[in-house]
Amino acid sequence: MHFVNCCCKHKQFIFNSGCNPTQHLLPNQIFLKNVKVKTDNRKLDAEEIHNIIKQHPNKKILSVFRFHLGVYNFFYKNEKIRDDVGEAPVVYDSLLTKRSIKQINLYLKNKGYYENKVTVSTERKNNEINVKYNIKSGPPYIVKWVNYYVELTVPLAIKILTSQPLW
Numbered sequence: 336m337h338f339v340n341c342c343c344k345h346k347q348f349i350f351n352s353g354c355n356p357t358q359h360l361l362p363n364q365i366f367l368k369n370v371k372v373k374t375d376n377r378k379l380d381a382e383e384i385h386n387i388i389k390q391h392p393n394k395k396i397l398s399v400f401r402f403h404l405g406v407y408n409f410f411y412k413n414e415k416i417r418d419d420v421g422e423a424p425v426v427y428d429s430l431l432t433k434r435s436i437k438q439i440n441l442y443l444k445n446k447g448y449y450e451n452k453v454t455v456s457t458e459r460k461n462n463e464i465n466v467k468y469n470i471k472s473g474p475p476y477i478v479k480w481v482n483y484y485v486e487l488t489v490p491l492a493i494k495i496l497t498s499q500p501l502w
Contacts, residue, residue: 356393356404356424360462365427367392368463376472379446387438388468389431393422427464439468448472 356366369392372381393404407421436453443451450473458465 355408356401356463358408360424360426364462365459366463367425367427367466369465371465371467372470373467374470374472376448376470378475379443379470379472384439384442384468384470387442388435389438390425390428390435392425427466432466435468439470443470443472447475447477449476450474 356368360366367390370385370388370390372385372388374381374384393401396402401422403420403422404424406416407423410416410421432455436455439453440451443453452471452473454469456467456469458467
């Protein structure tokens with residue numbers, strides 16, 4: 336009889352892992368369900384931009400199950416298992432979203448896209464939110480050539496080559 340109860344509990348855990356991710360959130364907290372990056376430029380690496388984003392949703396296994404979140408919820412009262420294996424639900428933070436926009440903007444400027452525009456659209460349903468970063472890169476600024484004009488005197492050239500004091 337103990338074996339049957341044990342199996343039922345594990346089946347319940349497997350099938351219900353992460354079903355209600357908001358069950359341990361405070362009423363004013365919003366669960367970050369998904370983050371997407373949409374860009375109008377194929378030359379930009381969306382995964383690299385995704386790594387710049389400051390807040391990511393809970394990890395998924397096989398891109399479907401939030402196993403670690405399920406462990407956190409299922410073993411909520413058992414702190415040892417909850418903290419070692421589980422993962423707390425990610426609470427949406429609008430300040431981190433604003434910081435991510437600034438970081439993406441700087442990244443695009445470093446790539447030569449000075450006229451970029453990064454916007455965020457959010458879709459909220461109950462206590463869950465989906466965040467989508469929309470990136471319009473604008474035209475790239477490309478440097479075609481660079482000319483250096485350098486005057487070196489002979490003693491200075493020797494000093495550079497030998498790196499010894501001349502006097």
